[in-house]
Amino acid sequence: MTNFSPSLSFAQQLDSQDPLASYREEFVITDPDLIYLDGNSLGRMPKVAQEKAKQVVEEEWGQDLIRGWNKGWWEAPARVGDKIGGLIGAAPGQTLVSDTVSLNLFKLATSALTLQPNRKRIITDTFNFPSDLYILQGISTLLDGRDAGSRDHEIIRIGATDDDITPDIAALESTINENTALVTLSHVVFKSGYLYDMQRITELAHAKGTLVLWDLSHSVGSVPVRLDDCNADFAIGCTYKYLNGGPGAPGFLYVNEKIQDKLTSPIWGWWGQKNPFDFDLDYKPAPGAQRFLVGTQPMLSLLTMEAALEPTLNVGMDAIRAKSILMTGYASFLTDTWLAPLGFSLGSPRDSAQRGSHISIRHADGYRINRALIEEMNVIPDFRAPDNIRLGFSSLYTSFVEIREGFDRIKRVIEEKRQEKYPKQKLTVT
Numbered sequence: 004m005t006n007f008s009p010s011l012s013f014a015q016q017l018d019s020q021d022p023l024a025s026y027r028e029e030f031v032i033t034d035p036d037l038i039y040l041d042g043n044s045l046g047r048m049p050k051v052a053q054e055k056a057k058q059v060v061e062e063e064w065g066q067d068l069i070r071g072w073n074k075g076w077w078e079a080p081a082r083v084g085d086k087i088g089g090l091i092g093a094a095p096g097q098t099l100v101s102d103t104v105s106l107n108l109f110k111l112a113t114s115a116l117t118l119q120p121n122r123k124r125i126i127t128d129t130f131n132f133p134s135d136l137y138i139l140q141g142i143s144t145l146l147d148g149r150d151a152g153s154r155d156h157e158i159i160r161i162g163a164t165d166d167d168i169t170p171d172i173a174a175l176e177s178t179i180n181e182n183t184a185l186v187t188l189s190h191v192v193f194k195s196g197y198l199y200d201m202q203r204i205t206e207l208a209h210a211k212g213t214l215v216l217w218d219l220s221h222s223v224g225s226v227p228v229r230l231d232d233c234n235a236d237f238a239i240g241c242t243y244k245y246l247n248g249g250p251g252a253p254g255f256l257y258v259n260e261k262i263q264d265k266l267t268s269p270i271w272g273w274w275g276q277k278n279p280f281d282f283d284l285d286y287k288p289a290p291g292a293q294r295f296l297v298g299t300q301p302m303l304s305l306l307t308m309e310a311a312l313e314p315t316l317n318v319g320m321d322a323i324r325a326k327s328i329l330m331t332g333y334a335s336f337l338t339d340t341w342l343a344p345l346g347f348s349l350g351s352p353r354d355s356a357q358r359g360s361h362i363s364i365r366h367a368d369g370y371r372i373n374r375a376l377i378e379e380m381n382v383i384p385d386f387r388a389p390d391n392i393r394l395g396f397s398s399l400y401t402s403f404v405e406i407r408e409g410f411d412r413i414k415r416v417i418e419e420k421r422q423e424k425y426p427k428q429k430l431t432v433t
């Protein structure tokens with residue numbers, strides 16, 4: 004346990020001892036005064052990705068044209084999937100880059116449910132990202148028929164314990180029964196950053212014969228994940244947060260090889276067909292996880308994202324996690340020391356074993372404070388209703404002096420009442 008101090012010299016000392024400090028130079032930083040604490044939504048741009056984007060456009064698209072498909076484009080979803088697999092504890096052949104997180108959830112959850120037609124219960128939690136909840140609701144409507152008088156599938160959302168931060172694991176355990184087809188959760192939840200114990204939850208579910216699907220959007224690239232060791236069944240995740248893949252970069256899916264060939268994708272596209280260039284008139288699934296591909300992948304974005312993985316792959320997840328724990332611990336300390344007297348509370352777990360790489364600081368006027376930070380303090384966090392200002396820390400480019408300066412500017416907003424000039428009416432994207 005580090006004894007933190009709020010002094011500038013302490014932050015400078017942490018930076019001077021940081022083995023990853025030099026990686027900041029591998030990112031495009033055009034405004035040194037900007038305090039960027041939103042890498043949990045959109046990571047900064049790695050220089051290697053910027054160069055790759057230029058090369059892909061000028062050479063691969065501009066010169067190779069259609070020949071690119073035989074020069075590595077066609078295999079890209081599996082090749083890049085295996086690289087991501089290395090970050091999430093997945094042996095090759097189980098991870099594919101494809102589509103968006105939401106679409107990957109649709110494909111995998113639908114196939115998990117149709118595999119077990121006699122099990123009707125789906126368990127998730129109230130902390131899950133809303134898109135995940137909507138996708139589950141849509142799937143159950145689709146499977147049961149929109150006009151059915153009574154729905155077959157039942158979606159149960161586990162709530163919080165008294166602290167409003169920690170999921171009620173005892174309730175989760177007692178809700179999983181022999182009728183439960185699927186447990187699906189965000190490994191690190193999007194508001195508080197709570198980190199589930201993947202091994203334990205997966206074991207609880209398997210004990211009842213239930214399949215488990217993990218959304219790794221906030222854990223890939225920030226927390227070590229061991230999908231194969233935990234015997235997880237499915238996972239999905241995104242590449243534009245801690246993997247720095249760029250806005251709208253494609254997502255990924257993981258299917259444990261033990262169940263791949265039992266599954267049917269709900270979307271039969273030609274990229275998931277056994278021999279797409281035979282142009283058969285009837286669909287036959289490709290072997291393994293490949294059947295979950297649908298159509299042509301966005302190559303500019305996918306290849307740029309592949310390059311963006313380099314700093315993460317070079318550093319490795321253990322060093323990333325060690326710095327991340329130190330950063331979230333330091334930020335929690337500054338919240339208690341500087342911000343609690345100004346009306347803030349920490350909206351994230353205090354135990355580092357239970358949190359990812361972002362924290363939420365809660366304040367009744369959080370939305371307007373967040374706007375003042377962005378518009379006049381050159382600090383970029385994000386806001387998640389009703390009262391969470393989310394601060395994300397990337398081990399590859401966030402410095403301790405930057406974190407301290409960010410907290411100092413948050414403190415100044417309140418002390419100078421800067422938030423009061425902003426309307427309560429929210430902008431479209433918060």
Ligand SMILES: Cc1ncc(COP(=O)(O)O)c(C=O)c1O
Binds near residue numbers: 103106132193220
């Ligand atoms: C945890 C989580 N799941 C799912 C999504 C949705 O991802 P997409 O828009 O790529 O479908 C997000 C987006 O931020 C997310 O944070």
